[in-house]
Amino acid sequence: xxxxxxxxxxxxxxxxxxxxxxxxxxxxxxxxxxxxxxxxxxxxxxxxxxxxxxxxxxxxxxxxxxxxxxxxxxxxxxxxxxxxxxxxxxxxxxxxxxxxxxxxxxxxxxxxxxxxxxxxxxxxxxxxxxxxxxxxxxxxxxxxxxxxxxxxxxxxxxxxxxxxxxxxxxxxxxxxxxxxxxxxxxxxxxxxxxxxxxxxxxxxxxxxxxxxxxxxxxxxxxxxxxxxxxxxxxxxxxxxxxxxxxxxxxxxxxxxxxxxxxxxxxxxxxxxxxxxxxxxxxxxxxxx
Amino acid sequence: xxxxxxxxxxxxxxxxxxxxxxxxxxxxxxxxxxxxxxxxxxxxxxxxxxxxxxxxxxxxxxxxxxxxxxxxxxxxxxxxxxxxxxxxxxxxxxxxxxxxxxxxxxxxxxxxxxxxxxxxxxxxxxxxxxxxxxxxxxxxxxxxxxxxxxxxxxxxxxxxxxxxxxxxxxxxxxxxxxxxxxxxxxxxxxxxxxxxxxxxxxxxxxxxxxxxxxxxxxxxxxxxxxxxxxxxxxxxxxxxxxxxxxxxxxxxxxxxxxxxxxxxxxxxxxxxxxxxxxxxxxxxxxxxxxxxxxxxxxxxxxxxxxxxxxxxxxxxxxxxxxxxxxxxxxxxxxxxxxxxxxxxxxxxxxxxxxxxxxxxxxxxxxxxxxxxxxxxxxxxxxxxxxxxxxxxxxxxxxxxxxxxxxxxxxxxx
Numbered sequence: 012x013x014x015x016x017x018x019x020x021x022x023x024x025x026x027x028x029x030x031x032x033x034x035x036x037x038x039x040x041x042x043x044x045x046x047x048x049x050x051x052x053x054x055x056x057x058x059x060x061x062x063x064x065x066x067x068x069x070x071x072x073x074x075x076x077x078x079x080x081x082x083x084x085x086x087x088x089x090x091x092x093x094x095x096x097x098x099x100x101x102x103x104x105x106x107x108x109x110x111x112x113x114x115x116x117x118x119x120x121x122x123x124x125x126x127x128x129x130x131x132x133x134x135x136x137x138x139x140x141x142x143x144x145x146x147x148x149x150x151x152x153x154x155x156x157x158x159x160x161x162x163x164x165x166x167x168x169x170x171x172x173x174x175x176x177x178x179x180x181x182x183x184x185x186x187x188x189x190x191x192x193x194x195x196x197x198x199x200x201x202x203x204x205x206x207x208x209x210x211x212x213x214x215x216x217x218x219x220x221x222x223x224x225x226x227x228x229x230x231x232x233x234x235x236x237x238x239x240x241x242x243x244x245x246x247x248x249x250x251x252x253x254x255x256x257x258x259x260x261x262x263x264x265x266x267x268x269x270x271x272x273x274x275x276x277x278x279x280x281x282x283x284x285x286x287x288x289x290x291x292x293x294x295x296x297x298x299x
Numbered sequence: 300x301x302x303x304x305x306x307x308x309x310x311x312x313x314x315x316x317x318x319x320x321x322x323x324x325x326x327x328x329x330x331x332x333x334x335x336x337x338x339x340x341x342x343x344x345x346x347x348x349x350x351x352x353x354x355x356x357x358x359x360x361x362x363x364x365x366x367x368x369x370x371x372x373x374x375x376x377x378x379x380x381x382x383x384x385x386x387x388x389x390x391x392x393x394x395x396x397x398x399x400x401x402x403x404x405x406x407x408x409x410x411x412x413x414x415x416x417x418x419x420x421x422x423x424x425x426x427x428x429x430x431x432x433x434x435x436x437x438x439x440x441x442x443x444x445x446x447x448x449x450x451x452x453x454x455x456x457x458x459x460x461x462x463x464x465x466x467x468x469x470x471x472x473x474x475x476x477x478x479x480x481x482x483x484x485x486x487x488x489x490x491x492x493x494x495x496x497x498x499x500x501x502x503x504x505x506x507x508x509x510x511x512x513x514x515x516x517x518x519x520x521x522x523x524x525x526x527x528x529x530x531x532x533x534x535x536x537x538x539x540x541x542x543x544x545x546x547x548x549x550x551x552x553x554x555x556x557x558x559x560x561x562x563x564x565x566x567x568x569x570x571x572x573x574x575x576x577x578x579x580x581x582x583x584x585x586x587x588x589x590x591x592x593x594x595x596x597x598x599x600x601x602x603x604x605x606x607x608x609x610x611x612x613x614x615x616x617x618x619x620x621x622x623x624x625x626x627x628x629x630x631x632x633x634x635x636x637x638x639x640x641x642x643x644x645x646x647x648x649x650x651x652x653x654x655x656x657x658x659x660x661x662x663x664x665x666x667x668x669x670x671x672x673x674x675x676x677x678x679x680x681x682x683x684x685x686x687x688x689x690x691x692x693x694x695x696x697x698x699x700x701x702x703x704x705x706x707x708x709x710x711x712x
Binding site for chain 2: 016019020023024026027127128129130131132135141142149151153154222223224225227229233264265266268269272273274275276
């Protein structure tokens, strides 16, 4: 492989990894704190994308559309946690799974009703529609923007988790819910906050990713599998671990497409199976 | 006296003839009522991977049934439609249910070639006419021919052959690249294009295949070698078309002068042009239908379509195929006065029927049971302020290529 092609593929892998991070970070956070698998997470991603598209069409403002997409995700997260999830905390594992699966079906039909089944696509802003010249290697500016967005979201989340009081509370919740409650921390409120934050990132990713992935009914189920792969491979409890996992999966998928095209669609899932067999807690997860 | 008696005899005879005619008519009506409805089973993909396509086709055939008041030769047409969820196994179960439980006279089918190949053997065994009404595809649906199988749409290669020659001779492309997902429905089209393009004098310098359903195609675009004029991609399904085009534009291949020369799906007026607008200008495609085609039949079809469905989704190739398929079927039924129980007569009528298409000058069936129809080479242009497909050349009465023509070595079996 020529060096220029190798660099392009490396960037493709990193961009895909960052897209996976925007998709999976929220789910990883929710799973880490509450131990529930939220199958409606892909729906936040899709609805966020669609809402952003509607705002973009209405206002022509891409930045506003990003916030609208993220906010719609956060709102859905809030409604899910406040009115549905609270009723199943403490129950066995399959109730939250069934509940969020049902919710994802409802949100899928809701999207079909509101935005119809016609596949849509979001045009990136004009200044990101060109390619960047890196000494003869031309790479799409929008994919650079996705890499940047991923880095930015990671930095903000890291700062929130590690440097703020709220972050400390969340970490305390992840470590030991009972002890945190005993210390007077309002855990239900922390749960709501984390749910909103996770869904906010998903809604953000849904819109930011739409110039690459497009928007269509069924996108929710397409991406939830990848989000689950991120959680399974990365394990829970470490944000840098989540980022590293996403980059690993993005690069593996991309180079899989270069070296074994015929089986490339399996690359990520082969890694999932290997990790489950060798290190069931995930590459960066703590043993429970 | 003698004259008067002749007159009386004449009157009686006239009355007798009138009564006889009346009784024959009444008996026809009664017989038609007694015969019950013509049962048309439709095994189609209302959900799943190709549901968008099959639902468009359905919009087309529903439109024709509405136009004729669900009746042919004074006999009601009862459609019994089941969703096969784009699953081969379910499609076979649906076919069995339609034939053995619902006792349909005709087994209609939607889009998926793979399932059609499986079902046609069953239809042959059960001696039920099997009519593919949705999208076309794999050559094996009609080759080798089976008596009870008829495809009213098209086969792989029918459009790609004329396009392959046109790409070399008229568009001047010397070196091209083939791109598409790695499955028989795609490789058949790619291979047919390749053969005719190379026969004309061109050269395919690279073939890039990927697994069906890939989300990110950037790694495949990055593998393209720099020295080529244009890409012939086959991309199935609206979602994949959007992804391919968005990533093609994102990689700036259009600005690097790497042209697209493709099948109709990728340049349809109702979706990609609505989505990508002027970015689509200049793309060539081969099609069976063109929205802006100027013919009374197309005007009639589009008027009916918009009256029933509104203008939210523009009339399209798939709906036109559904409409034409049902029109063809009903024309054949009319020719045998609705007597669908006579399967031999129905099959003969299908082979003898010829209709005008929405755009095609005529549609008929070849000896193998595959449609013969006009194809159109078109280009996306901006005319009167509207970005749309414009027909550059009509390729009249194209037939299915011979058996084996679309089988890429090592693929497509």
